[in-house]
Amino acid sequence: MQDRIPTNRIAFLAQSDNKRWLRANSAASTAITSFGHPMTVAPLPLDPQVVATLGAVTTATITTILLKKGLRNVWMRGSKPIRTGQKRLVGRAFTLRFVPMREDLATPESWSSPISTRAAIEAMPEGCVAVAGAMGIVDAGIFGDILCARMAKKGVGGLVTDGVVRDLAGVLGTGLPVWCQGAAAPASVAGLTFVNWQEPIGCGDVAVYPNDVVVVDDDGAVLIPQALVDDVMKLAPEQERMEAWIMNEIGRGAPLPGLYPMNATTKARYDASKG
Secondary structure, three states: OOOOOOHHHHHHHOOHHHHHHHHHOOOOOOEEOOOOOEEOOOOOOOOHHHHHHHOOOOHHHHHHHHHHOOOOOOEEOOOEEOOOOOOOEEEEEEEEEEEEOOOOOOOHHHHHOOOOHHHHHHHOOOOOEEEEEOOOOOOOEOOOHHHHHHHHHHOOOEEEEOOEEOOHHHHHHHOOOEEEOOEOOOEHHHOEEEEEEOOOEEEOOEEEOOOOEEEEEOOEEEEEOHHHHHHHHHHHHHHHHHHHHHHHHHHOOOOOOOOOOOOHHHHHHHHHHOO
């Protein structure tokens, strides 16, 4: 009878392909946490000007801008505000990847592993948005009050997931902004296996890459690919100004045809209004 491979050894072997990729791609950003775990992509800071500009733009407007750029699938399904009145959040995505539960790996003992949600939280930089791909599982809470309290203490901007949390009252008490599908009593290992952080994930049927920019408000979470952040920065404020002008025109009794969308005559009036 073959000896059983220890659980921690299985988890280590699961990282081997990722490590080979890192060695073969020297240009990839890497970082080592205090636990010695190599991350696929090192967290990057976000220009405060990006935070300030996008913090004044709704997710609805951002989806419109990205639609005009050809991107339709950027809104993370299932990520709803856990409370009313959460302020708009802008930050770089710090990704967490869960896969279906497997009994030999998803155990309470795994919480002490170097590859665990606990270790991932310690690697989160201030101001990031933790984005957890939980495959839409709603009967196992990925994080509870203790983990959310640690995230809040570290200055993490917020948590976005297509899954659920647990210890709802305690999570609310931490003050951490959370967007999720609700709450469930069972722990994450009852339905999920955590495998890594800072690698590409799927959240709400959206592909999320580490350091993409995430904007979250009452309408949910929207992803902005890194390569399009500058374009959105240039176009989104103007879109907001234009729509505010249109709302003013509607308030004055203007009909929709020729106003929204604008025809040439209306566009000329709008341009003139900008001085």
